[in-house]
Amino acid sequence: MSVFGLGAAGTAALLVWGLAGLPSFGDFEGAYGQLLAHLTVPERHATSAVAVSTFDFRGLDTLGEEFILFTAAVGVLVLLRGQRADETVAAEPMHPRRPTADSRTLRSIATALAAPVLVLGAYVVSHGHLTPGGGFQGGVILMTAFLLVYLAGSHLHLAAIRPLSAMEGAEGVGAAGFALIGVGGIILAGAFLENFLGFGTTGNLVSGGVVPLLNVSVGIEVMGAILVIVGELLDQRFLVRKGDR
Amino acid sequence: MSFLPYAVAAWLFLVGLYGIVTSRNLIHLVVCLTVVQSSTYVLLLAVGYREGASAPIYADIPTSRPVVDPVVATLTLTDVVVEATVAALLLSLAVQAHRRFGTLDPDELGALRG
Numbered sequence: 542m543s544v545f546g547l548g549a550a551g552t553a554a555l556l557v558w559g560l561a562g563l564p565s566f567g568d569f570e571g572a573y574g575q576l577l578a579h580l581t582v583p584e585r586h587a588t589s590a591v592a593v594s595t596f597d598f599r600g601l602d603t604l605g606e607e608f609i610l611f612t613a614a615v616g617v618l619v620l621l622r623g624q625r626a627d628e629t630v631a632a633e634p635m636h637p638r639r640p641t642a643d644s645r646t647l648r649s650i651a652t653a654l655a656a657p658v659l660v661l662g663a664y665v666v667s668h669g670h671l672t673p674g675g676g677f678q679g680g681v682i683l684m685t686a687f688l689l690v691y692l693a694g695s696h697l698h699l700a701a702i703r704p705l706s707a708m709e710g711a712e713g714v715g716a717a718g719f720a721l722i723g724v725g726g727i728i729l730a731g732a733f734l735e736n737f738l739g740f741g742t743t744g745n746l747v748s749g750g751v752v753p754l755l756n757v758s759v760g761i762e763v764m765g766a767i768l769v770i771v772g773e774l775l776d777q778r779f780l781v782r783k784g785d786r
Numbered sequence: 787m788s789f790l791p792y793a794v795a796a797w798l799f800l801v802g803l804y805g806i807v808t809s810r811n812l813i814h815l816v817v818c819l820t821v822v823q824s825s826t827y828v829l830l831l832a833v834g835y836r837e838g839a840s841a842p843i844y845a846d847i848p849t850s851r852p853v854v855d856p857v858v859a860t861l862t863l864t865d866v867v868v869e870a871t872v873a874a875l876l877l878s879l880a881v882q883a884h885r886r887f888g889t890l891d892p893d894e895l896g897a898l899r900g
Contacts, residue, residue: 549803556800577856590843774881777881
């Protein structure tokens, strides 16, 4: 404990020293961010400077980010599924029709919310270039809709609406879609991730060039990846050691 | 002129670090790590803030309005994704550790190794 106290005091001193060198709060004068923000509407005909920075000006960065997520989902699969070699999945849980949640209220609310949440997720993904939101945020909301179905039903329902191979497929399609849109930029516009579509009218749903397409592919990928991760972790409940049977 | 947001970031960092150091449970440790990482969100967003500026969304404001830095928001987005993936991987490692050693206490994990 005293070791930690000493280390923490040193770290705190270094942090204060470093942070004191930053411009004081509210006085940031970064020219790069302002340049991007002011190019967003005239050059890209989209209204969300964050989405345009993420998917257009810094698209390569986001490609890497997306593959981090992809790799992590694969890593979770490898870590948790390797275990299945010496354990068997209880294909039929002990009480196959037992609901996930015991509370009837919780199940009713989850049933009522699943469809609206799905629509909300689709909205957040498709309007990412106009308003706050986008593929990453919307993908997580879409994933929540599937988790609500899980809460409302039994484990078997989730297995039915979440066929693992389909989710892996969605993850792969999303990641590949992003890369392919980038390759489309090479073919049609001369540079990776270069915009090759018309920019449309500012404020319309179809505007901003490839940014909405990239948002959709990221949304699909995030939904698939997180469902794979969450599903694998939930499945751990149903793994039974061969010896324990 | 205020240093409060920076102080919040430093405090979150240190309090998360304290949690990691004193943790007796791997799941608790992963949650503490996410607290440490959330200090970087506060720091990034605080760095990009400009006095009196709006969010960089031009859907309902004129393009002449000053806006906060969109690049730090993008970096924060990357940060959140990385944090989620790190947490997912560490949690599955915790599942594996529990299966192999029957405990989630980091101190006992070392003792059982052999």
